[in-house]
Amino acid sequence: MENVVSMNDLSVEDINALIERAEIFKKYGIRELPGEFMISNLFFEPSTRTKTSFEVAERKLGLEVIPFEAGFSSTLKGETLYDTVRTLEQLGIDAVVIRHQDDKYYKELIGKTGVSIINGGDGSGQHPTQSLLDLFTIKEEFGHFENLNILIAGDISHSRVAKSNADALSRLGANVTFLCPVEWAGSFESTDNWDGLLEQSDVVMLLRVQHERHGDDTGFTKEEYHRRFGLTVERERKMKPGAIIMHPAPVNRDVEIADRLIECSRSRIFKQVENGVYIRAAVLETVLKGRN
Amino acid sequence: MENVVSMNDLSVEDINALIERAEIFKKYGIRELPGEFMISNLFFEPSTRTKTSFEVAERKLGLEVIPFEAGFSSTLKGETLYDTVRTLEQLGIDAVVIRHQDDKYYKELIGKTGVSIINGGDGSGQHPTQSLLDLFTIKEEFGHFENLNILIAGDISHSRVAKSNADALSRLGANVTFLCPVEWAGSFESTDNWDGLLEQSDVVMLLRVQHERHGDDTGFTKEEYHRRFGLTVERERKMKPGAIIMHPAPVNRDVEIADRLIECSRSRIFKQVENGVYIRAAVLETVLKGRN
Amino acid sequence: MENVVSMNDLSVEDINALIERAEIFKKYGIRELPGEFMISNLFFEPSTRTKTSFEVAERKLGLEVIPFEAGFSSTLKGETLYDTVRTLEQLGIDAVVIRHQDDKYYKELIGKTGVSIINGGDGSGQHPTQSLLDLFTIKEEFGHFENLNILIAGDISHSRVAKSNADALSRLGANVTFLCPVEWAGSFESTDNWDGLLEQSDVVMLLRVQHERHGDDTGFTKEEYHRRFGLTVERERKMKPGAIIMHPAPVNRDVEIADRLIECSRSRIFKQVENGVYIRAAVLETVLKGRN
Numbered sequence: 001m002e003n004v005v006s007m008n009d010l011s012v013e014d015i016n017a018l019i020e021r022a023e024i025f026k027k028y029g030i031r032e033l034p035g036e037f038m039i040s041n042l043f044f045e046p047s048t049r050t051k052t053s054f055e056v057a058e059r060k061l062g063l064e065v066i067p068f069e070a071g072f073s074s075t076l077k078g079e080t081l082y083d084t085v086r087t088l089e090q091l092g093i094d095a096v097v098i099r100h101q102d103d104k105y106y107k108e109l110i111g112k113t114g115v116s117i118i119n120g121g122d123g124s125g126q127h128p129t130q131s132l133l134d135l136f137t138i139k140e141e142f143g144h145f146e147n148l149n150i151l152i153a154g155d156i157s158h159s160r161v162a163k164s165n166a167d168a169l170s171r172l173g174a175n176v177t178f179l180c181p182v183e184w185a186g187s188f189e190s191t192d193n194w195d196g197l198l199e200q201s202d203v204v205m206l207l208r209v210q211h212e213r214h215g216d217d218t219g220f221t222k223e224e225y226h227r228r229f230g231l232t233v234e235r236e237r238k239m240k241p242g243a244i245i246m247h248p249a250p251v252n253r254d255v256e257i258a259d260r261l262i263e264c265s266r267s268r269i270f271k272q273v274e275n276g277v278y279i280r281a282a283v284l285e286t287v288l289k290g291r292n
Numbered sequence: 293m294e295n296v297v298s299m300n301d302l303s304v305e306d307i308n309a310l311i312e313r314a315e316i317f318k319k320y321g322i323r324e325l326p327g328e329f330m331i332s333n334l335f336f337e338p339s340t341r342t343k344t345s346f347e348v349a350e351r352k353l354g355l356e357v358i359p360f361e362a363g364f365s366s367t368l369k370g371e372t373l374y375d376t377v378r379t380l381e382q383l384g385i386d387a388v389v390i391r392h393q394d395d396k397y398y399k400e401l402i403g404k405t406g407v408s409i410i411n412g413g414d415g416s417g418q419h420p421t422q423s424l425l426d427l428f429t430i431k432e433e434f435g436h437f438e439n440l441n442i443l444i445a446g447d448i449s450h451s452r453v454a455k456s457n458a459d460a461l462s463r464l465g466a467n468v469t470f471l472c473p474v475e476w477a478g479s480f481e482s483t484d485n486w487d488g489l490l491e492q493s494d495v496v497m498l499l500r501v502q503h504e505r506h507g508d509d510t511g512f513t514k515e516e517y518h519r520r521f522g523l524t525v526e527r528e529r530k531m532k533p534g535a536i537i538m539h540p541a542p543v544n545r546d547v548e549i550a551d552r553l554i555e556c557s558r559s560r561i562f563k564q565v566e567n568g569v570y571i572r573a574a575v576l577e578t579v580l581k582g583r584n
Numbered sequence: 585m586e587n588v589v590s591m592n593d594l595s596v597e598d599i600n601a602l603i604e605r606a607e608i609f610k611k612y613g614i615r616e617l618p619g620e621f622m623i624s625n626l627f628f629e630p631s632t633r634t635k636t637s638f639e640v641a642e643r644k645l646g647l648e649v650i651p652f653e654a655g656f657s658s659t660l661k662g663e664t665l666y667d668t669v670r671t672l673e674q675l676g677i678d679a680v681v682i683r684h685q686d687d688k689y690y691k692e693l694i695g696k697t698g699v700s701i702i703n704g705g706d707g708s709g710q711h712p713t714q715s716l717l718d719l720f721t722i723k724e725e726f727g728h729f730e731n732l733n734i735l736i737a738g739d740i741s742h743s744r745v746a747k748s749n750a751d752a753l754s755r756l757g758a759n760v761t762f763l764c765p766v767e768w769a770g771s772f773e774s775t776d777n778w779d780g781l782l783e784q785s786d787v788v789m790l791l792r793v794q795h796e797r798h799g800d801d802t803g804f805t806k807e808e809y810h811r812r813f814g815l816t817v818e819r820e821r822k823m824k825p826g827a828i829i830m831h832p833a834p835v836n837r838d839v840e841i842a843d844r845l846i847e848c849s850r851s852r853i854f855k856q857v858e859n860g861v862y863i864r865a866a867v868l869e870t871v872l873k874g875r876n
Contacts, residue, residue, distance in 0.1 A: 038640065048366035049379050055358050056330065056383050066639050071364060072655060074632035077792075079834035087633050087833070090857035091640050208369075249379065250371035273382035340658035341671050347650050348622065348675050363656060500661075541671065542663035565674035 001286050005106045005119040006126040007168045015168060019136045021282035022275065030281045032062030037288050038092055039063045042084070043099045043120065044070040049249060049273055050120050050130070054097050057281040063288075066093060082108050089115045095287055098122075116287045124158050130248055131164035133279040135172070137272050138203060141244055146173035149200050153179040153229060154207030154256055157186030161248045162207060177201075181229060183219070192229075198238040205246040206231055206256040222255045231257045236266065244268050293578050297398045297411040298418040299456045304463055311428045313574035314567065322573045324354030329580050330384055331355045334376070335391045335412065336362045341541060341565055342412050342422070346389050349573040355580075358385060374400050381407045387579055390414075408579045416450050422540055423456035425571040427464070429564050430495060433536055437464035441492050445471040445521060446499030446548055449478030453540045454499060469493075473521060475511070484521075490530040497538040498523055498548040514547045523549045528558065536560050585870050589690045589703040590710040591748045596755055603720045605866035606859065614865045616646030621872050622676055623647045626668070627683045627704065628654040633833060633857055634704050634714070638681050641865040647872075650677060666692050673699045679871055682706075700871045708742050714832055715748035717863040719756070721856050722787060725828055729756035733784050737763040737813060738791030738840055741770030745832045746791060761785075765813060767803070776813075782822040789830040790815055790840040806839045815841045820850065828852050 001014065010018075039058055043051050058065050066088075075084060085096060095116035098105065103123035110117060121127040135145070142148060150169055156162045156178050166188070169176050177197060178190035191197075198204070209225060226232065231245065236258070239245075245257070245267045253259040262269060293306065302310075331350055335343050350357050358380075367376060377388060387408035390397065395415035402409060413419040427437070434440060442461055448454045448470050458480070461468050469489060470482035483489075490496070501517060518524065523537065528550070531537075537549070537559045545551040554561060585598065594602075623642055627635050642649045650672075659668060669680060679700035682689065687707035694701060705711040719729070726732060734753055740746045740762050750772070753760050761781060762774035775781075782788070793809060810816065815829065820842070823829075829841070829851045837843040846853060 038643075040636070043364070046364045046366060046369065048360075048371065048376055049383070052332070052358060052360065052380065052383055056385075059330075059356050059358070064643050066636060066643070067359065067651065068632075068636065069361070069653070072627070072630045074630060074834040077630065077834050078836065079632065080837070083834060084632055086854060087857050088636065090854045091633070091636055091861055092858075093640075250366040250369050250375060252370065253372070270378060270382045273379050274384075277383055335656070338656045338658060338661065340652075340663065340668055341675070344624070344650060344652065344672065344675055348677075351622075351648050351650070359651065361653070542658040542661050542667060544662065545664070562670060562674045565671050566676075569675055 001290050003106070003110055003117040004128050004283050004287060005110065005117055007128050007131050007164045008126075010128070010168070012171055015132065015135065015172070018132055018279065018282045018286065019139055021285065022136050022278035023140075025278040025281050026275070030057065030060035030278070032060075033285060033288060035292060037063045037094045038066055039095045039097070039284070040066045040068045040088055040093050041097045041120070042068050042070055044075070045099050045101055045121070047099055047120070049276065050099065053273070053276040054120065054280050057277050057284055060277075061281055061284055063284070081105060082112065085109055085115050086113050089113045094291060095284070116291060118283060118287060121160050124163075125160055126164050127160035128164055129276065129280050129283055130161050131168055132283065133272055133276040134161070134165055134205070134246060134248070135168060136275050136279050137246065137268050140275070141268070142202065145169065148174040148202045150174050150176045150203045150205060151179060151197050151201040152176060152205045152207065153231070155184055155209050156180045156188050156190060156207065157184050158210050159207045162188070165205070179229070181220070194235065198235055199240060201239065202243050203246060204231060204239065204243065208248065208250065209252055209255050222252070226255050226258070230255060231261060233258045233261065236261055236264070239266065246272060249273065293582050295398070295402055295409040296420050296575050296579060297402065297409055299420050299423050299460045302420070302460070307424065307427060307460060307464070310424055310571065310574045310578065311431055313577065314428050314570035315432075317570040317573050318567070322349065322352035322570070324352075325577060325580060327584060329355045329386045330358055331387045331389070331576070332358045332360045332380055332385050333389045333412070334360050334362055336367070337391050337393055337413070339391055339412070341568065342391065345565070345568040346412065346572050349569050349576055352569075353573055353576055355576070373397055374404065377401055377407050378405050381405045386583060387576070408583065410575060410579060413452050416455075417452055418456050419452035420456055421568065421572050421575055422453050423460055424575065425564055425568040426453070426457055426497070426538060426540070427460060428567050428571050429538065429560050432567070433560065434494065437461065437466045440466040440494045442466050442468045442495045442497060443471060443489050443493040444468060444497045444499065445523070447476055447501050448472045448480050448482060448499065449476050450502050451499045454480070457497070471521065473512070486527065490527055491532060493531065494535050495538060496523060496531065496535065500540065500542065501544055501547050514544070518547050518550070522547060523553060525550045525553065528553055528556070531558065538564060541565065585874050587690070587694055587701040588712050588867050588871060589694065589701055591712050591715050591752045594712070594752070599716065599719065599752060599756070602716055602863065602866045602870065603723055605869065606720050606862035607724075609862040609865050610859070614641065614644035614862070616644075617869060617872060619876060621647045621678045622650055623679045623681070623868070624650045624652045624672055624677050625681045625704070626652050626654055628659070629683050629685055629705070631683055631704070633860065634683065637857070637860040638704065638864050641861050641868055644861075645865055645868055647868070665689055666696065669693055669699050670697050673697045678875060679868070700875060702867060702871060705744050708747075709744055710748050711744035712748055713860065713864050713867055714745050715752055716867065717856055717860040718745070718749055718789070718830060718832070719752060720859050720863050721830065721852050724859070725852065726786065729753065729758045732758040732786045734758050734760045734787045734789060735763060735781050735785040736760060736789045736791065737815070739768050739793050740764045740772050740774060740791065741768050742794050743791045746772070749789070763813065765804070778819065782819055783824060785823065786827050787830060788815060788823065788827065792832065792834065793836055793839050806836070810839050810842070814839060815845060817842045817845065820845055820848070823850065830856060833857065
């Protein structure tokens with residue numbers, strides 16, 4: 001694996017191998033990689049957990065992390081992303097993690113420089129390490145994916161996570177249902193009616209309402225959204241025994257999910273954060289080992 | 293000591309123990325802590341000396357410092373401080389140093405996550421490591437606190453330092469007097485008249501005029517402020533032999549203090565900066581050792 | 585060498601020694617310096633390659649790099665550059681790399697603190713490590729400087745590189761010619777006519793059109809500039825065998841140089857980036873060794 005930019009490029013075998021590696025890291029700790037590698041995290045959009053999660057994984061792997069302030073770089077002088085990455089290659093950087101506002105920004109990079117690209121989220125496109133950590137968390141819970149019923153609820157059309165997860169879960173044998181306001185469905189088949197869904201779902205995966213992408217034109221107040229599409233305390237009561245709640249975070253409290261459910265016994269929200277470190281370490285290790 | 297957020301939580305014994313540890317660090321160097329610790333510095337307000345001072349102390353203690361750009365994090369997407377710190381906990385972070393514009397931001401954190409909180413300054417509230425380094429500097433100079441006369445002059449009501457220092461110095465046996473414009477006294481008893489104060493003070497501690505908090509409504513030009521409340525060259529001449537000048541910096545030259553006094557023989561301003569590294573190392577060591 | 589702020593301070597012997605050290609680093613790798621050094625990179629203007637290049641060199645030399653966010657420091661509270669550097673000295677920092685918008689910002693620093701200053705670019709003034717890496721790249725190509733014809737084309741008056749390079753190249757025995765719009769020549773003797781220049785030049789060194797300094801008052805559209813002063817595909821064909829193309833980057837594609845020439849066989853643009861790491865390591869090593 002030279003690059004990891006989209007779940008679509010990963011076979012079921014690739015996915016399982018990465019999850020197994022993350023399980024081993026979680027059980028025995030993350031070991032330093034032999035060899036010297038330099039990496040840089042190019043985050044052109046704000047992020048706490050993805051960026052920090054990569055940073056922690058990189059330090060534990062013993063990588064030399066070269067800081068890059070996207071908001072204070074030569075991209076401000078109009079430098080292209082290709083020129084930036086090509087420059088980092090010349091400086092000796094082995095791999096970059098990139099989050100960028102443009103869909104498929106990586107198309108202009110893959111195969112064109114010697115730097116490995118790990119996608120930390122592109123526009124409304126893919127976010128493969130988030131998908132992988134979601135899958136890892138589901139596998140840890142249920143031991144398998146076959147015939148699990150996964151309900152993904154929320155801002156489907158703008159969500160990197162929905163896109164990344166949907167196809168992978170289907171390929172792994174799970175049944176995915178989308179629930180969202182009809183205006184937000186994009187090209188996905190979806191429902192806006194909770195009837196019967198909660199009772200049969202093994203996983204209720206909530207997505208963030210991305211106020212920063214919608215502006216004020218969502219057509220919903222926060223209260224309305226919560227009442228119609230959020231996981232309220234009442235809805236949680238209808239979930240079946242053993243079913244879990246997931247959310248990629250950051251959470252809009254009392255919008256996608258009731259404040260007091262965030263750390264309830266069904267919630268795996270903060271466990272997802274923890275699992276992210278192991279998955280990212282697995283992805284980084286796999287990509288960097290492939291370079292030797 | 294699990295957290296260090298306010299001088300009010302530190303007993304006289306705690307304060308003396310931290311100062312003694314800093315003295316040892318200054319004499320013999322800062323040693324790497326056994327064990328592996330990850331720390332992150334969350335500065336939501338600009339800072340050079342406090343942030344860099346912590347960074348240096350952390351490196352010397354051998355901690356893994358995970359970068360956090362407050363101005364480019366998920367707090368921009370509305371994430372609460374609790375969720376940010378809870379996320380860092382899940383990523384494996386042991387302790388965070390936080391500077392935040394809100395008074396007592398730490399109330400929503402202490403005891404609610406497993407991350408140790410070190411307060412790097414809250415709103416107009418506390419700034420305990422600045423207080424401790426001030427105390428360390430005074431102790432280093434005079435060998436004791438009892439019956440020392442400390443004059444604190446300047447922007448008392450907005451000053452974290454005044455609040456943090458006043459109570460601690462009193463408990464340690466020193467006599468504290470405040471001098472400031474009446475409008476800036478807040479709830480402190482103060483005078484706006486220098487008569488006799490300089491002649492009897494062992495320490496003249498100047499505070500920064502916080503233009504960024506006052507806006508333009510201070511009611512003083514810089515020249516006026518200097519003339520009435522600043523340490524002018526003339527006033528310095530009235531100070532008694534052996535008395536010292538302190539300032540937490542950054543300094544507004546020719547406002548709180550005459551430009552040419554900043555590095556005069558009485559000034560301990562840059563020594564305070566140096567002492568800050570040792571004090572912060574002592575605080576970090578104490579907090580992290582308490583976690584083992 | 586205590587500081588490196590301007591090419592004018594470096595003798596021909598100094599320049600040759602630094603280039604020779606960079607050659608050795610390139611051949612055998614950069615080794616960690618004995619001793620413990622702390623360094624900080626103070627970039628008050630956006631930069632990718634200079635800042636990252638220094639970071640990489642510093643890590644390879646085994647220095648402790650203390651982060652400094654210029655856009656989020658006490659300079660925002662009006663702190664002077666002197667006070668910032670003096671503060672860093674007290675925190676134990678040995679050397680700082682500074683990029684700053686003010687010409688000769690270093691005048692208020694040199695000899696006034698114990699911190700070594702390495703100039704990463706001052707206003708429209710000097711950029712000595714860029715000059716040195718340009719010289720290194722030319723020496724690597726031709727083995728010598730004597731009687732080489734160097735054409736420097738572009739925004740001479742705003743260019744740190746033109747100023748830094750011109751004098752050094754002359755002292756080393758090369759012949760330098762400037763080509764630019766007459767309005768941009770500043771105090772340099774220049775031509776705005778390509779006739780005969782391409783056929784005789786060993787090096788065509790292009791400079792960046794600094795839109796961010798000119799605003800919109802350049803008087804040229806990008807297309808016009810390219811047609812009259814850029815290295816077009818047609819002009820490249822007139823270059824003599826063995827002649828090379830250089831550019832300090834970031835490049836405005838199709839302005840200073842045709843897009844498809846950027847990675848052509850004559851171009852050393854990305855090799856310059858690579859060489860920058862070795863030159864910066866040589867400068868850092870020389871300055872820090874001088875402190876022991």
